Amino acid sequence: MAQTIGSTSCEALIIGGSAGSLDVLLEIFPALRSDIRFPIVIVVHRKPSNESLLTDLLKSRTTLAVGEADEKAFLIPGKVFIVPADYHMLIEEDRSISLDYSEKVNYSRPSIDVTFQSAAEVFKDKLVCILLSGSNSDGVEGLKCVNRLGGRAVIQNPNTAIMPYMPQQAVINVKPHVILDSHDMAQYINKLND
Amino acid sequence: MIDNEQVEILLNDVLENHGYDFLEYSPASIKRRIIRLYGLDNFVSFAEFRYTVKTDKQYFKRFLEEITVNVTEMFRDPSFYKSLRNDVLPVLGTYPFIRIWVAGCSTGEEAYSLAIVLKELNLLHKSLIYATDINPSVLEKAKKGMFPLTYLKQYSENYLQSGGLKDFSAYYTANYSLAKFDESLNSKMIFSTHNLVSDHSFNEFQLILCRNVLIYFDKGLQHKVFNLFDSSIEKLGYLALGSKESLEFWPKAREYKRVKMEKIWRKL
Numbered sequence: 099m100a101q102t103i104g105s106t107s108c109e110a111l112i113i114g115g116s117a118g119s120l121d122v123l124l125e126i127f128p129a130l131r132s133d134i135r136f137p138i139v140i141v142v143h144r145k146p147s148n149e150s151l152l153t154d155l156l157k158s159r160t161t162l163a164v165g166e167a168d169e170k171a172f173l174i175p176g177k178v179f180i181v182p183a184d185y186h187m188l189i190e191e192d193r194s195i196s197l198d199y200s201e202k203v204n205y206s207r208p209s210i211d212v213t214f215q216s217a218a219e220v221f222k223d224k225l226v227c228i229l230l231s232g233s234n235s236d237g238v239e240g241l242k243c244v245n246r247l248g249g250r251a252v253i254q255n256p257n258t259a260i261m262p263y264m265p266q267q268a269v270i271n272v273k274p275h276v277i278l279d280s281h282d283m284a285q286y287i288n289k290l291n292d
Numbered sequence: 293m294i295d296n297e298q299v300e301i302l303l304n305d306v307l308e309n310h311g312y313d314f315l316e317y318s319p320a321s322i323k324r325r326i327i328r329l330y331g332l333d334n335f336v337s338f339a340e341f342r343y344t345v346k347t348d349k350q351y352f353k354r355f356l357e358e359i360t361v362n363v364t365e366m367f368r369d370p371s372f373y374k375s376l377r378n379d380v381l382p383v384l385g386t387y388p389f390i391r392i393w394v395a396g397c398s399t400g401e402e403a404y405s406l407a408i409v410l411k412e413l414n415l416l417h418k419s420l421i422y423a424t425d426i427n428p429s430v431l432e433k434a435k436k437g438m439f440p441l442t443y444l445k446q447y448s449e450n451y452l453q454s455g456g457l458k459d460f461s462a463y464y465t466a467n468y469s470l471a472k473f474d475e476s477l478n479s480k481m482i483f484s485t486h487n488l489v490s491d492h493s494f495n496e497f498q499l500i501l502c503r504n505v506l507i508y509f510d511k512g513l514q515h516k517v518f519n520l521f522d523s524s525i526e527k528l529g530y531l532a533l534g535s536k537e538s539l540e541f542w543p544k545a546r547e548y549k550r551v552k553m554e555k556i557w558r559k560l
Contacts, residue, residue: 188320196318200361
């Protein structure tokens with residue numbers, strides 16, 4: 099089977115965040131180019147109430163299509179998928195979405211670890227995962243798994259994070275990684291398109 | 293760890309040796325459950341895990357309970373229960389007798405929630421709730437109607453948001469760390485094992501509740517289960533699903549009409 103060795107092309111981007119990550123997302127989204135060629139998945143810890151708030155906020159700040167990650171929908175390029183509150187999201191080999199209402203992981207549902215790990219198995223070295231601000235350590239194990247399977251781990255500079263604990267834990271435990279200030283993130287994502 | 297091929301080997305063993313068919317479950321979810329259990333129980337090799345699952349009947353009980361997701365809640369999604377209370381059950385109340393099937397009831401929280409609403413609508417005396425699950429051990433818990441007291445604050449909030457009329461604590465007595473629910477509630481429940489993958493329709497119902505079960509099935513199996521439900525719902529009966537589940541891609545969906553904004557459909 100043909101395989102591009104050392105290829106750095108991105109086939110999926112997953113962004114995980116907790117407390118303090120919304121500001122970063124709102125900063126990133128208006129600056130994203132409109133011809134992004136990979137799906138973007140957003141996993142953010144939040145209360146189950148006010149379900150459509152995050153989707154609406156992001157929708158109003160980008161020309162990309164933004165919608166909730168629906169059960170069994172396919173991850174399609176150029177679309178932003180918001181993982182629903184109170185469900186974990188997994189990705190199948192055929193790149194469709196499986197939602198899961200099992201036990202919380204790191205006191206969280208959705209758990210960032212769950213989606214990072216699942217995406218890593220499917221997209222391997224074609225995956226980029228970004229971990230943003232937050233005050234627990236969800237996402238750290240996931241980023242390790244992403245690294246192990248050849249994907250790229252990107253971490254928000256803890257100094258620019260409202261809640262630095264989560265990115266700090268990642269910086270300490272995940273090697274190698276890329277550290278980015280929040281205002282450099284959109285440009286980094288746009289470049290993944292090249 | 294455990295790869296896709298090993299998952300398939302294990303699930304084939306389970307089917308051959310124990311008669312449970314997980315081959316049409318969503319692969320990523322079932323794989324995650326298997327890896328989780330493998331880690332929890334400290335197996336050192338896949339071969340050992342496979343041998344134990346295959347041959348140890350006692351362990352298989354645990355396998356079955358852990359491989360399926362049994363996370364549930366009372367009055368989960370309060371707006372859903374509000375719609376049952378206001379839009380669905382009053383219609384069923386005009387019938388002389390109400391038969392309800394809670395499919396995949398797990399430890400019973402949804403069945404007890406439903407019984408509470410029926411009681412408040414003065415319909416419980418003429419209702420029968422069939423609560424089924426693939427898993428005999430969760431049904432044993434469901435029969436007892438005892439839930440951890442630590443969750444009751446959340447359940448009580450859900451209940452009030454769903455339009456509950458009473459003081460929620462009137463329905464249970466606290467017993468150490470557990471809340472034991474009133475026996476008038478489960479006196480109208482019949483618990484039985486039923487496997488949605490392999491078992492057939494066993495009655496006709498006016499309402500089938502199956503919430504957050506189908507998300508673990510692949511599309512083909514989902515459609516088979518919808519067909520099973522279709523053959524088990526009376527005309528003008530209702531089908532209620534979990535908040536992220538939908539009839540949308542099922543060919544017969546056009547024979548069902550959605551009830552307001554909730555995941556409830558009425559058979560036309």
